Amino acid sequence: MDPMAQSVPQRPRVGRPPRISREEVLAAARRVVEEGGVGSLTMRRLAAEVGSTPMALYHHVKDKEELLLLLLDDYAAGLARPALPEDPRERLVTAALAMHDALAGCAWVVEVLVADDLMSDAGLWYAENIVDAAVACGLTPERAVHAYRSIWYYTAGEIIIRAAxxxxxxxxxxxxxxxxxxxxxxxxxxxxxxxxxxxxxxxxQDTYRQGLEALVEGLLP
Amino acid sequence: MDPMAQSVPQRPRVGRPPRISREEVLAAARRVVEEGGVGSLTMRRLAAEVGSTPMALYHHVKDKEELLLLLLDDYAAGLARPALPEDPRERLVTAALAMHDALAGCAWVVEVLVADDLMSDAGLWYAENIVDAAVACGLTPERAVHAYRSIWYYTAGEIIIRAAxxxxxxxxxxxxxxxxxxxxxxxxxxxxxxxxxxxxxxxxQDTYRQGLEALVEGLLP
DNA sequence: CCGGTTTTTTATACATGTATAAAAATTAGC
DNA sequence: GCTAATTTTTATACATGTATAAAAAACCGG
Known part of the structure; x- marks a missing residue:
């Protein structure tokens, strides 16, 4: 029971050994989505893909929603993070545009957005840069968060409505x-x-950028 | 076959006579939603409510999505339309706020928003007033529509994300x-x-109005 | 080796939206 | 009145997410 022992690889030595892992499930899910679209990702199909049964998956992900969220996470993790301009205002707009493009590039993202809101791991990079740029533009941290939030509403709304x-x-x-x-x-x-x-x-017509710039214009002092 | 005959009540005299009507289905749907929430509205439950079978409903509504859209329609039709200020800019903001409140007051609206976008009958009143106010503020009709669109994205996004x-x-x-x-x-x-x-x-925190005013500020000349 | 504990997997079951096809109830032409 | 056409209703079936409970497979202390 050495408390300094590696905490992560210390596998639990008790209980029936797992035949599949969360990572395997995720990898299989990626494959399925890649080749058949998110519409073809069902728990049964996924179970078949990993050679297991549908309900076994539920020991590795809470439900399908979480599965999609995790998929989105690593989609986001794989994205290039564009270099951002020095000027804080341009930086803000550029980061927001990058966020928008990231979402727009992922067709099934809507299903996740309506369930959760992308504040996980990879998505935080955008928030960080937007909030930071807003502060650099002269907003208090509080108002910068509110500004980010407004931009997020606008962006998510555009993605969702256009998908519809x-x-x-x-x-x-x-x-x-x-x-x-x-x-x-x-x-x-x-x-x-x-x-x-x-x-x-x-x-x-695509007026995302136009609206974004208007919003930023109004949000900054 | 008088072409000037009343066109609507001219019932089709052929085929098996319907036992239920679209209006009955809608009325029943309203009852179910009212007492059990939208979560309790299933096609089977609704069928039972009108004393029919699930599949019979599909002759009166295309699918559940359309059913919800129709429900939203008459929810919107029942809303009071607030008096709008003279000043066009205030009018714009007031109309947008009213639209937002209308949506916010209807818990299950999200399910419809992600499927369609409220451009039906009752919802048009908001669009009309927002676009008209935007023109009165000096935008061209084209830019006024774009402005409305931005406001719509922002509003729908706020509703959806907050619901999530x-x-x-x-x-x-x-x-x-x-x-x-x-x-x-x-x-x-x-x-x-x-x-x-x-x-x-x-x-x-609820910053919808704040963000809206920023957006409007940036959109108007 | 054995019973208990813990973890993972499996089997079964249910509610849901809706596709498909058959059945029923009516009118129109003969 | 009989047959065909037309419309609505019904029956059956399927895919889906997932709840529940049982089973399986490993550990532990004796």
Whole structure:
């Protein structure tokens, strides 16, 4: 019982020895997602992949949500961290853009975002840089955190809403929206009516950066 | 076959007569949600409520997602529409706040947001007023739509992320986050480390309005 | 070697959304 | 009235996440 003994590799010498490990499960999950997309990642498929049974997985991850979170973690860990400009304001914007790009590059990220919020390990790098840049811009630490939070809401919202839009576009049922926008009441909704068909085009445009810069503009003193 | 006949009540005189209607299904869904929360709304339970079978529902709503969207619609239709200030900028902020409050008042709204985006009927009132106010503030219609869009991302993001946070707080497993924030590396993440325990407090605060005003500040000329 | 303890794995079961196909109930044409 | 067409309802089935409880496989003290 030497307290200075290596604490991690000190395996528990009791109980039935595990046939699979969390790492194996994660590695298998990566494989499955890589080749079949996140839609093909089911607990049963994953169990088959590691040569075990579905319920055995639950001894290594709490549930599927945690599994996805862990996948996202190591996706984020593998990302290049761009060099950030000196100027604090530019640094802030650049870091936020990098965060956004990271999320946008991972199609299934939405499923995790609605469940948890990326404040784990790899994701912290973005938070660190954004908060730090905000402080460098003259905000108090408290307001810098609030600023980060606002940027996070905006960013996560953009990712999620746009993903929803893409999903909607995928199955090509003529959307409720199109019908609604087709016959807008000019009396009660004159502005939208005057925009009419351009709405789809306009909202399809990528204005993340524009909005981000506006937000930053308003947040900084 | 008079083409000028009432087009809507002209019921189709052919085929097996329906035993349930979309309106009945919706009314039943409202009852179920009202008394048991959205979690208790299952297709089977709903079928039982209308005295039918699960699959019969699918002739009146496309799927559960559409059902929720319809529920949200008439929730929104029932909301009071606040009087808006004259000053366009205040009007913009007030309308956005009203939109946010509307969403925040509906706990299960998140499930719909991630699937579709509230651009249906009742939700349009907010869009109309926000876009119109933005134009009144001097934006072109195009930029006004973009501005609305940014506000929408920010708002939806706030609602979704905060809901996730609340859900996480509900089941009291000591979150990954707490553990992560407990031992931050002061070398690589000095700023977050210096904030440390205050992070939870700070991010728990409601800063929606603050962020909104910053965003509006930056969006308007 | 044996019974107890601990850990991991397995088996079984359930609730859910919904696909598919059959059945039922009506009208239209003859 | 009979057959075909049309619409709605029902029955059955499947994949999914995961709860629960039993089983298996290793350790320990005797």
């Amino acid at each position: 839009g893409r999903r909607r576009a995928a199955d090509d049922r003529p959307t409720h929206r199109e019908r609604v926008f087709a016959d807008l009441d000019e009396e009660t909704l004159p502005r939208l009516a005057s925009i009419g068909g351009r709405w789809a085009t306009l909202t399809a | 946070g609340r859900r996480r707080a509900a089941d009291d497993r000591p979150t990954h986050r707490e553990r992560v924030f407990a031992d931050l590396d002061e070398e690589t993440l000095p700023r977050l480390a210096s904030i440390g325990g205050r992070w939870a407090t700070l991010t728990a």
